[in-house]
Amino acid sequence: MKNRLKVLRAERDWTQADLAERLEVSRQTVNALEKGKYDPSLPLAFKIAHIFSAPIEAIFIYETE
Amino acid sequence: MEKLMVNLSGLTSGSAKNTIRFLCWTFAWSMTMVLADKAILYEWHSSALISAIAIVLNAGIGIGMILSYLRHLKYMDELQRKIQLDALAIAMGVALVGSFSYSLMVTAKFITDAEVSDIILLMTFTFVVSVIVGHLRYR
Numbered sequence: 257m258k259n260r261l262k263v264l265r266a267e268r269d270w271t272q273a274d275l276a277e278r279l280e281v282s283r284q285t286v287n288a289l290e291k292g293k294y295d296p297s298l299p300l301a302f303k304i305a306h307i308f309s310a311p312i313e314a315i316f317i318y319e320t321e
Numbered sequence: 322m323e324k325l326m327v328n329l330s331g332l333t334s335g336s337a338k339n340t341i342r343f344l345c346w347t348f349a350w351s352m353t354m355v356l357a358d359k360a361i362l363y364e365w366h367s368s369a370l371i372s373a374i375a376i377v378l379n380a381g382i383g384i385g386m387i388l389s390y391l392r393h394l395k396y397m398d399e400l401q402r403k404i405q406l407d408a409l410a411i412a413m414g415v416a417l418v419g420s421f422s423y424s425l426m427v428t429a430k431f432i433t434d435a436e437v438s439d440i441i442l443l444m445t446f447t448f449v450v451s452v453i454v455g456h457l458r459y460r
Contacts, residue, residue, distance in 0.1 A: 281398035282336070288400055288459040297399050 258317040262290045264308045278307050336401065339393040346386040353379040400459055408451035416444040 265275050272290070276283045279300065288294035289304075295316075296304065305312045357375040359365070394402055420440045427435045 282401060284456070284459060285398050285400040293459050294400050294403075300399060 257295050258292060258319060259289065260315050260317075261286075261304070264310070264315065265290075275307075279303055336393075336396045336398070339389070339396045343386070343389045343393040346382065346389040350379065350382045350386045353382050404452060404455035404459065407455055408448050411451045412444050412448035415447040416440055419443050 261275075265272070270278075272283050272286045276286045279286065281300070285294070289296060301312050301316060305315055308315060353375070357372075357379045360375055361372050394405060397405065423432070423435065423440060426432045
C-alpha cells in the first residue's frame with residue numbers, strides 16, 4: 257500500500273518527530289509508514305486522516321499486486 | 322489514558338519508562354533466581370523453610386516481571402508491539418523445536434548433563450536477536 261504521508265507532512269513543514277507526537281507514536285513508526293514498510297491499523301489510519309483533514313483514501317492508495 | 326510524549330530517541334516517554342521498569346523487574350527476578358539456586362545448591366540455608374521462602378519470593382518477582390512486561394507492551398505503539406509479538410512468536414517456536422531436538426539428543430546420549438536453563442538461554446537469545454532484527458527491518 258502506497259501513501260502520501262511524506263508529501264502531506266512536508267506541505268505542513270512538520271518533521272517526522274512532529275507528526276509522531278501528534279499521532280502519539282514513535283518516530284520510527286512514522287518513518288516506517290512513510291517508507292511503506294508498515295501499514296497502519298484502521299484506528300491509526302483514521303487518526304492520520306483526521307490530523308491531515310483528508311479522507312483515508314486520499315492518503316493511502318491500495319495497490320493490487 | 323496517560324498521554325504519550327515523544328522524546329528524541331523516538332520512543333514514547335511512557336514506553337521508555339516502562340522499558341526501564343521492566344528491565345528492573347527482570348534484573349530482580351534473575352538475581353533472586355541465581356541467589357535461590359546457589360543457596361539451595363550450596364546449602365546456605367539452615368532449613369527447608371528458608372529455601373521455600375526463597376523460591377516463593379523468586380516466583381513472586383517473576384509474576385511481577387510478567388505483569389511489568391504486559392504493561393510495557395500496553396504503552397508501546399502498534400509497530401513496536403508488532404516487533405515484540407513477532408519476536409515472541411519466533412522465540413517460542415525456536416524454544417519448542419529446540420527443546421524437542423534437545424530431548425532427542427539426550428535420549429540418544431549425545432548430551433549427558435541436560436539443563437532446562439539451556440533452552441531458556443536459547444529462547445532469550447532468539448528473542449533479543451529477533452527484537453533487534455525487527456527494529457532494523459522497520460528502521
